[in-house]
Amino acid sequence: MKKVRVRLGSNSYNIHIGPGLLMQTGARLEEIGFSDKLVIITDPTVKSLYGNTLKQSLTSSGFKVLILEVPEGEEQKSLETAGRLYHELTDFYAERTTPILALGGGVIGDLAGFVAATYMRGVPLIQIPTTLLAQGDSSIGGKVAVNHGLLKNKIGAFYHPRLTISDISTLKTLSPRELSDGLAEIIKHGAILDGEFFSYLEENLDQIKSLDNRVLETIVFRSAKIKAAVVEKDELDLGLRNILNYGHTVGHAIESVSELKVWHGEAVAIGMIVEARISNKLGILGKNEVIRLKDLIARAGLPIEMPSLQLV
Structure with missing residues (x-):
């Protein structure tokens, strides 16, 4: 434990x-x-x-x-x-x-x-x-x-x-879609604050999908630790904690227009990619980082775009 x-x-x-x-x-x-x-x-x-x-x-x-x-x-x-x-x-x-x-x-x-x-x-x-x-x-x-x-x-x-x-x-009784949906927020935590954890997710995604106890315990622990550290510094969401909303500005819009047919994690996954592309166009995030993010999200079984919506 x-x-x-x-x-x-x-x-x-x-x-x-x-x-x-x-x-x-x-x-x-x-x-x-x-x-x-x-x-x-x-x-x-x-x-x-x-x-x-x-x-x-x-x-x-x-x-x-x-x-x-x-x-x-x-x-x-x-x-x-x-x-x-x-x-x-x-x-x-x-x-x-x-x-x-x-x-x-x-x-x-x-x-x-x-x-x-x-x-x-x-x-x-x-x-x-x-x-x-x-x-x-x-x-x-x-x-x-x-x-x-x-x-x-x-x-x-x-x-x-x-x-x-x-x-x-x-977690062993989750459907593949439910597991993937949760992975979106786990990936988000690595993307915003912990490059080493992001690499760990890239390297251990197959074990996550196969529901390996050791790896599941590790990703929940590290994700919880990342979020807890942010909350400790900004409990009432007045500044730093806004970083946890990465992917959510676009994501919440997708949830709304899809009438929740697109699940929360799925919407956040799309939102992260859209916002990463915006960041790249602003000269903040490198192209290789955008590609890595997109590849991991896709490998996690999450959507990377919604062709029926003009998101980008």
Whole structure:
């Protein structure tokens, strides 16, 4: 197991990364002072795969567990869904000390995090990401939100978890498209801040695709470490943290016009290439670097252009 410490003063927390960690969740929560009852928020697919494993770990440690199920899809990141969850938390007599565990990918992490940040002015949040995109990126940094109107993440907060548990065993049940989608954000971190890590991804992409435990643990750890270092310096996204938006200006536009048929990581991948080409034309990024980026994104199984849209 590897560990990343996110140092944010009183909001500091650990990210545990490794295989088989779901079964250790109960013990980990006891270590940081939790007891009594807690709530898991997840979706039907993740619940069927990992709900029982997580619940067993928690009940073995003496926790009373409620599992709240949210249908899959970006449209569930809404005030309406949050409102339903508030009612269910109230019916469970959840208190300000009752942890909410976000078990799932980016949508669940955002939604459950938003609910944790706002229910009774804030209850403890535990992130348990189950996708590569969430483990390597979206579960780190404290941004939680719901969508409103036509805008993503319009209503939200900065709210950090007390603990994040990234069990890389959950990545074994991802589809090839889901794995590739997460790789976009991993590649982004290497591209913006760590050339050595970018080279590591180039050299080990086949092992990533074959779901090698050692390599998966390494890429989640290094990606989390890169993002944590940025968040530590700019927690509220007022300056340096903007670098994490590389690929996202174009990417968010693609998500919108495609009505989310292009997934987040896929859109960011296209955005990174478009923005790299702009950088090259401005004399900032060399042609060889643009080619390397494009080649790695393509090898990762991600789109490199959208012919139906006039992006460049």
